[in-house]
Amino acid sequence: MSGSPRWVAYDVLRAVHDSDAYANLLLPRAITRAGLTGPDAGLATELTYGTLRREGTYDAIIADAARRPVADIDPAVRDALLLGVHQLLAMRTPAHAAVNETVRQVRKAVGASAAGFANAVLRRVSERTPDEWDERLAAGARSDDERLALRYAHPVWVIRAFRRALAAESRADELEALLTADNAAPVVTLAALPGLAHRPADAAPTPYSPLGFRSAGGDPGALVTASGGLVRVQDEGSQLAALALSRALPVAPGERWLDLCAAPGGKTAVLAAEALAHGAELEANELSPARAPLVRDSVAAVPLEVPVSEEDGRTRAARGRYDRILVDAPCTGLGALRRRPEARWRKQPADVPELAALQTELLDAAIAALRPDGIVAYVTCSPHLAETAAVVADALRTHGDTIEEIDARAVVAGISDAPIDLAAPADGSGRAQLWPHRHGTDAMSISLLRKR
Numbered sequence: 001m002s003g004s005p006r007w008v009a010y011d012v013l014r015a016v017h018d019s020d021a022y023a024n025l026l027l028p029r030a031i032t033r034a035g036l037t038g039p040d041a042g043l044a045t046e047l048t049y050g051t052l053r054r055e056g057t058y059d060a061i062i063a064d065a066a067r068r069p070v071a072d073i074d075p076a077v078r079d080a081l082l083l084g085v086h087q088l089l090a091m092r093t094p095a096h097a098a099v100n101e102t103v104r105q106v107r108k109a110v111g112a113s114a115a116g117f118a119n120a121v122l123r124r125v126s127e128r129t130p131d132e133w134d135e136r137l138a139a140g141a142r143s144d145d146e147r148l149a150l151r152y153a154h155p156v157w158v159i160r161a162f163r164r165a166l167a168a169e170s171r172a173d174e175l176e177a178l179l180t181a182d183n184a185a186p187v188v189t190l191a192a193l194p195g196l197a198h199r200p201a202d203a204a205p206t207p208y209s210p211l212g213f214r215s216a217g218g219d220p221g222a223l224v225t226a227s228g229g230l231v232r233v234q235d236e237g238s239q240l241a242a243l244a245l246s247r248a249l250p251v252a253p254g255e256r257w258l259d260l261c262a263a264p265g266g267k268t269a270v271l272a273a274e275a276l277a278h279g280a281e282l283e284a285n286e287l288s289p290a291r292a293p294l295v296r297d298s299v300a301a302v303p304l305e306v307p308v309s310e311e312d313g314r315t316r317a318a319r320g321r322y323d324r325i326l327v328d329a330p331c332t333g334l335g336a337l338r339r340r341p342e343a344r345w346r347k348q349p350a351d352v353p354e355l356a357a358l359q360t361e362l363l364d365a366a367i368a369a370l371r372p373d374g375i376v377a378y379v380t381c382s383p384h385l386a387e388t389a390a391v392v393a394d395a396l397r398t399h400g401d402t403i404e405e406i407d408a409r410a411v412v413a414g415i416s417d418a419p420i421d422l423a424a425p426a427d428g429s430g431r432a433q434l435w436p437h438r439h440g441t442d443a444m445s446i447s448l449l450r451k452r
Contacts, residue, residue: 003034006083006101009047010109013079016052016342023048023342046185051086052341053183054153058085060137065124066117077114080106084122089133095126152179157349158334165383165433169423174437181437186338188220189213190231191239191266193273193302197230208416208439209239211270229301234266235339237381237434237441240412242270244432244446245326245377246278248411253279255323260313260366263291265298267328267379272302280323284308285316314361317369324375325366329359331380331387335443338436352386359391367399370451375406378447383433388445392431395449406448408432 008030015021027048031041051058059070062081070078084102087093099122107115128136134151141147149156159179166172191211192199199205199213200223206212212234215223224231246257257275262268262284275282284299284306286292292310299306309316317325332347332355333340359380366376378395380387396405407430409422420439422432432446 003036005036005040005044005047006105008034008036008044009051009083010079010105012048013051013082014076017075017079020346022340023052024340046091047083047086049185049341050090051082053337053344054086054090055082055342055345056155057137057150057153058082058089060150061085061089061125061133062121064136065121074110074114076110077106077118080109081118081121084118085125088122088126089130099123099126148176148179152176153183154179154337154344158344158347161334161384165385165388168385168389168425168427169433170426171423174435177437178435181435182337182344184338184436186235186436186442187214187440188233189236190215190220190223191234191270192227193230193232193269195277196273196302197227205417206236206239207418208412208420208441209236209243210415210417211239211243212236227301229269229298232266232269232298234270235336235442235444237335237439237444238266239270240415240434240441241328241377241379241444241446242267242326243274243415244408244411244448245324245375246271246274247415248375248377248406248408248448251278251280252323255280256320257282257324257326258317258320258322258366258369259284259295259326259328260317260362261326261328261330262286262295262308263288265295267326268295268306269298269302271326272299272304272306276302276304282306283320285311285313287312314365317362317365320369321371322369322374323371324377325369326377326379327359327362327366328379329355329362329387329391331355331359331382332384333381335381335383335434335436335445339442352384356386356391359387360394363391363395364398367395367403367449367451372451374451376449376451377408378449380445381442383435383443383445388433388447389425389427389429389431392429392447392449393427401452403449403451405430406450408446408448411448412446 012027063070087098103115103119106118137150138147145156163175202216203213259268263286268284286295289310295308333343337344409432412432434441434444
């Protein structure tokens with residue numbers, strides 16, 4: 001049952017909705033376990049990620065066609081319907097095949113009575129084109145933001161947060177371009193660890209990171225394995241965030257560095273290679289014992305001893321004085337919705353204040369642990385102003401006598417292989433904000449603070 005692409009996608013959706021699993025972690029294992037390769041693996045991936053990205057819109061369509069709230073539909077049936085709607089409205093699957101395969105899936109998973117209901121719902125869905133469904137949903141929307149939410153499959157609160165973040169750069173007119181980019185599958189980007197590996201001659205370099213490239217073809221996992229871990233899959237924005245810390249100022253031999261919230265370890269590996277090249281020391285910390293091994297595995301290929309502690313970063317930072325500290329803070333992850341499609345439906349506005357409080361405490365602890373002239377890079381994979389500009393502004397108010405902001409935009413532009421469009425925030429800060437629609441990266445925020 002679970003050996004076909006449709007069943008792999010269905011099983012992953014059930015785990016995501018029933019057990020709060022993460023699709024980006026579960027799907028690759030499910031594909032391998034099912035023995036899917038080539039087009040079949042691609043189909044399972046598109047069915048899973050595409051459905052999860054547009055789940056909110058598809059729920060509204062299903063509710064309309066079923067003539068009942070989605071909450072009243074058996075969750076196992078709803079997941080099959082979501083996959084069926086995605087095939088009908090976003091893929092080239094013929095209507096009869098999408099309906100018949102979904103009905104067959106419901107019959108096997110739930111029973112004959114549910115199969116009849118699924119058949120009726122999907123046939124009603126198939127009676128309208130995607131544009132007609134868009135118009136129908138828009139006509140019932142209660143506000144412009146709700147219309148955008150239904151059209152682009154983002155919660156209203158996320159749309160408003162994105163608009164505010166773009167408006168802070170006087171770029172609010174880019175909102176729909178951002179929402180569109182969030183719904184596109186990201187291109188796989190790799191990094192060659194500096195001083196230890198090189199971009200393959202046949203690979204296309206990324207436009208900005210001097211470490212980044214895109215594979216000329218084939219399985220990127222095979223390239224990573226062949227390199228012994230010196231080449232890795234890593235978003236270009238993540239590469240730039242790590243390099244912003246290591247290259248903000250020249251490195252003096254013997255410097256001591258700390259990656260305070262290190263998992264899964266991609267930035268740690270870049271910092272380890274940079275530290276090795278310049279004679280610096282690097283320590284890493286990860287609160288979660290389950291995630292700390294990911295950091296150890298990530299740096300294993302670098303011939304530099306990187307001790308990894310498993311402590312609360314707010315107290316761990318106090319155990320020493322450092323020249324450079326990376327605070328890649330826990331955040332909503334709204335900047336990586338392309339890669340974690342279910343995250344947009346899981347996160348809530350109430351999550352933001354609690355995270356912002358933690359982010360402030362982590363940044364305060366890092367600032368206290370800096371040596372004179374030391375630098376902290378405060379990084380989030382979120383553009384939400386409460387997690388970015390507000391946290392840094394609070395730190396500058398609290399520690400204004402001892403710290404100053406470095407222009408992170410100028411640092412990133414100096415690192416970049418090509419001119420990079422980093423808009424100046426209206427608050428006059430030096431924060432660098434990357435965007436999926438503008439840079440092809442995750443929406444990474446980078447701020448640099450220096451201790452006087």
